[in-house]
Each structure stands twice: as structure tokens, then as C-alpha cells.
Amino acid sequence: MITGFPLAWLAELNDRFSLVTDPYGRVAALNEMAYAAHRRQEVDDSVLGDMLELVEAAKLWALIEQEEASAIGIFDDHPVGAPGAKWLRQT
Numbered sequence: 001m002i003t004g005f006p007l008a009w010l011a012e013l014n015d016r017f018s019l020v021t022d023p024y025g026r027v028a029a030l031n032e033m034a035y036a037a038h039r040r041q042e043v044d045d046s047v048l049g050d051m052l053e054l055v056e057a058a059k060l061w062a063l064i065e066q067e068e069a070s071a072i073g074i075f076d077d078h079p080v081g082a083p084g085a086k087w088l089r090q091t
Contacts, residue, residue: 009030012029019062020069023059023063024059027055034048034052037051
């Protein structure tokens with residue numbers, strides 16, 4: 001079990017669906033939660049650094065998941081750029 005991280009932040013980090021559907025939005029929310037925990041002195045500088053690194057890794061994982069899903073045709077009915085599919089790729 002991971003210790004030292006706020007439980008609410010861990011729950012958000014583990015929300016894989018939200019990460020895959022909106023990686024950049026989730027990164028912004030997770031980073032804000034991490035900085036807020038640091039401001040409240042719930043975590044020290046070292047833990048904050050670990051949290052931010054995990055958020056970056058989660059973003060990369062989500063982007064890879066999107067690419068793999070696209071490559072195997074999961075999004076064939078909803079091409080990138082179609083209404084409702086704007087989250088598939090962001091530049």
C-alpha cells in the first residue's frame with residue numbers, strides 16, 4: 001500500500017476512465033490537489049515531488065492508451081475531431 005499521499009488525491013489518480021477521456025484536465029486537477037495538500041502542509045516537499053511525477057506518468061499512460069485504442073479501431077465510429085470525440089487528441 002502506498003502511504004504518505006492524501007487519500008482523495010490517490011482516488012483521483014486511480015480514476016482511469018477520467019484520465020483516458022480527459023488526460024489534460026485530470027492532470028490540471030491532480031496537480032492542483034497536490035499543491036493544495038502541500039500548502040496545507042499535509043505533504044512535504046519530497047512527497048509533493050513524487051505526486052507531481054506520478055501525475056506526469058499517469059498523463060503519459062493515458063495518452064498511450066488513447067493511441068493504442070485508436071490504432072486498433074475503437075474510435076472508428078467517432079473519428080478525431082468529430083463532435084463528442086474532441087478529447088481523443090489534443091495538441
